[in-house]
Amino acid sequence: TLPLLAMHITQLNRECLLHLFSFLDKNSRKNLAKTCHKLLEVFQDPLLWSLLNFHSPVELKKDNFLLGPALKHLSICWYSERVKVCNIEDWMKNSFQKDFCKRHENTVSDFLLDVCNRCPNLLSLTLSGCGHVTDDCILQLLKNCPNLRSLKLENCVQITDHTLEAVTLHGASLRTLHVDFCRNVTQAGLERVREKCPSVMLRADRSANMIPD
Numbered sequence: 001t002l003p004l005l006a007m008h009i010t011q012l013n014r015e016c017l018l019h020l021f022s023f024l025d026k027n028s029r030k031n032l033a034k035t036c037h038k039l040l041e042v043f044q045d046p047l048l049w050s051l052l053n054f055h056s057p058v059e060l061k062k063d064n065f066l067l068g069p070a071l072k073h074l075s076i077c078w079y080s081e082r083v084k085v086c087n088i089e090d091w092m093k094n095s096f097q098k099d100f101c102k103r104h105e106n107t108v109s110d111f112l113l114d115v116c117n118r119c120p121n122l123l124s125l126t127l128s129g130c131g132h133v134t135d136d137c138i139l140q141l142l143k144n145c146p147n148l149r150s151l152k153l154e155n156c157v158q159i160t161d162h163t164l165e166a167v168t169l170h171g172a173s174l175r176t177l178h179v180d181f182c183r184n185v186t187q188a189g190l191e192r193v194r195e196k197c198p199s200v201m202l203r204a205d206r207s208a209n210m211i212p213d
Helices: 002-009 014-021 026-033 037-043 057-061 095-102 107-118 135-144 161-170 187-196
Strands: 051-054 073-077 124-128 150-154 176-180 201-203
Touching: 014 037, 026 037, 057 107, 073 107, 107 135, 135 150, 135 161, 161 176, 161 187, 187 201
Parallel strands: 051 073, 073 124, 124 150, 150 176, 176 201
Antiparallel strands: none
């Protein structure tokens, strides 16, 4: 049973417990941490949270993870039919679509600004289907996470050439940049990145000159 299992687990040293926790998803880690104080301390160890993957904006509001300076790799990938609603230009949305977007339009951006403040050692960021993330949000990340080496943006429709300009100014450590299906970047912006940052591996599948939905 769970109490007996917890008693047995707590006999392990901290390193073994961290290794054990590393195989669990966020919910399982949180549930295990509720069983005793020692396992809660393991849950709260920053070393456990060097990698975070999220699959919907709702997950960003849960309390089953920790943000801190140990975070190195972050992925927020939303693959859902609802993404199409967020990707519609605002002036084309009906009232239902506007209400839907309003409920979560700041969720990812607010979370990323929190990352800016708490996770200065971030090395890689992947965003997909995050239709409300803006250029300013990416600019702040580049400024506050100077070691960022990989930035992969996919289907983020509010990303424009301002993000590409920010890369040339603040992406000194960047080695990989993807802006796939980001229809509001231009060929001119991409060429500027190639000119100013020749060491960056740039990819822009279906982006510049892409026809809006």
